[in-house]
Amino acid sequence: MKLIKLLKIGIAFICLIVLTACGLENEDTKNTDKGEINLAYVEWDTEVASTHVVGQVLEDLGYKVTLTPLDNGIMWEALANGEVDGMVSAWLPQTHAPQVEKYNNKIENLGENLTGAKIGLVVPSYMDVDSIEDLTNQANQTITGIEPGANMMATTENAYKEYKNLEGWNVLTSSAGAMTAALSQAISNNEEIIITGWSPHWIFNAYDLKYLDDPKGLYGDEEYIGTFARNGLKEDAPEAYSVLDRFNWSAEDIESVMFDIMEGMSATDAAKKWIANNQDKVAEWTKDVQA
Numbered sequence: 040m041k042l043i044k045l046l047k048i049g050i051a052f053i054c055l056i057v058l059t060a061c062g063l064e065n066e067d068t069k070n071t072d073k074g075e076i077n078l079a080y081v082e083w084d085t086e087v088a089s090t091h092v093v094g095q096v097l098e099d100l101g102y103k104v105t106l107t108p109l110d111n112g113i114m115w116e117a118l119a120n121g122e123v124d125g126m127v128s129a130w131l132p133q134t135h136a137p138q139v140e141k142y143n144n145k146i147e148n149l150g151e152n153l154t155g156a157k158i159g160l161v162v163p164s165y166m167d168v169d170s171i172e173d174l175t176n177q178a179n180q181t182i183t184g185i186e187p188g189a190n191m192m193a194t195t196e197n198a199y200k201e202y203k204n205l206e207g208w209n210v211l212t213s214s215a216g217a218m219t220a221a222l223s224q225a226i227s228n229n230e231e232i233i234i235t236g237w238s239p240h241w242i243f244n245a246y247d248l249k250y251l252d253d254p255k256g257l258y259g260d261e262e263y264i265g266t267f268a269r270n271g272l273k274e275d276a277p278e279a280y281s282v283l284d285r286f287n288w289s290a291e292d293i294e295s296v297m298f299d300i301m302e303g304m305s306a307t308d309a310a311k312k313w314i315a316n317n318q319d320k321v322a323e324w325t326k327d328v329q330a
Contacts, residue, residue, distance in 0.1 A: 073101040076279050079114045079123040080106065083185070083215045084240055085264070086128040088296035089152070091310040093127055093286055096321055097279055099314070100328055110188045112138070118269055119145035124276070125268040125283050127152050130237075133259035134158060134190045147270060149284045151263040153239070153293060158191050159258040160198075160251045161236030163226055170252035171202055178231040180208045183221050187212040191235050194257055201255050210235075222246070239290040241297040278328045285324040292317070 076097050080090035094104045107123055115135075117123045119142035129135045131151075139148070160171055160182065168177055184192050192212060199205045213221070218234055219242060225232035226246055233251075242248060266283050273280040292313065299309035314321055 073103075073278070074276060075103045075105065076125075076276060077105040077107055077123045079109050079117055079126045080128050081111050081114055081186075081189075082108045083128075083237075084219075084297045084300070085237070085293060087306050088293050088300065088309070089127045089264070089288075091306040092288075092296060092313055093283065095307065095310040095314055096324060097282060100278065100282070100325060102276075102279060110186060111135075111190065112188045115142055115146075118142070118267060121269045121271070123269065124272050124279070125149075125266065127264070127266045127283070127286060129265040129267055130156060130158065130190075130262050131265050132262065134194075134262060137190065145270060147268045147272070149266040149268055152266045152286050153264040153288060153290065154261075155290055156238065156262040156264050157250065157258075158194075158235070158237040158262065159253055160195070161234050161242075161248050162251060163232065164247040164249050165229065166231055168251065169249070170254065171198065172204060172252075172254055174202075174204055174208075174233075174251075178233045182208065182210045182233045182235065183218055184210045184212050184235045185215045185218050189235075191237070191258075195235055198257055201257055239294050239297070241294060241301045244294060244298060245301070281328060282324050285326075287324075288320060292320075 076094075078090050078094055078097075080086040090106055094106050098104045107117075109117060114123075114126060114128070115138040118126060129139070131139065139146075162168065162177075166177065168174060182195060184195060186192070192210065195210050199208065222232055222234055222242060223246075224230075236242070236248070236250070266286060268280060268283055272283075296309045296313050299312060300306050304312070
């Protein structure tokens with residue numbers, strides 16, 4: 040009897056292990072049963088925040104999500120070639136207009152996901168200059184920029200031709216991270232600096248900054264950030280397409296994610312935090328989609 044009892048206990052224990060293993064397997068595989076989605080983005084703070092939020096929402100719905108950082112020009116080319124499925128990083132109607140025109144027949148415009156965006160030359164508010172046309176020798180006649188492939192950089196290069204007072208100036212190309220680091224250092228030393236800036240961005244929460252007036256309108260007026268998908272995504276992954284199509288949030292939303300990342304939180308954890316605190320908005324993006 041004792042042996043039989045031990046055998047029963049042993050069998051029950053084995054069954055428990057098998058059931059636990061099955062549960063773990065289901066846990067590991069539940070996020071890959073809907074297929075794969077690849078989202079491209081440029082490593083600007085805004086796009087890091089938005090792409091990680093959308094990617095996390097899709098992952099929670101059951102997709103295996105890949106987030107691919109690319110240079111701006113390559114991102115658009117990859118989308119047009121179908122090498123990535125979508126992106127939420129288009130600045131329009133001006134900044135990325137050349138790419139939209141170039142690849143218009145190979146990509147699908149899903150519309151805006153954030154309004155009230157802006158680009159231009161930005162300085163600390165303590166600098167005694169308010170307009171691009173009033174620049175003389177500030178910041179050693181240097182504008183601190185970002186990646187050379189960014190359309191904002193091409194616009195800034197063109198500013199030399201339009202604003203005669205910028206003759207002899209130069210643009211220092213770097214990266215978004217290097218630009219914000221240079222800005223932080225300059226402000227901590229109360230030094231002059233001129234950057235290629237954009238909003239929404241956490242730097243406007245962290246520092247007292249201002250855009251320089253642009254009388255010639257080179258940097259355009261208010262912009263919006265838009266979502267694009269590759270041709271055929273609607274047919275291949277209709278639920279993921281629906282989420283991308285419905286994705287829309289505010290400057291306050293994106294700035295809260297960017298601020299958490301700036302404070303040291305990983306982009307993934309910052310995205311998860313925002314999603315947990317904004318279930319009502321996520322529900323709007325994912326309605327009629329089964330997790």
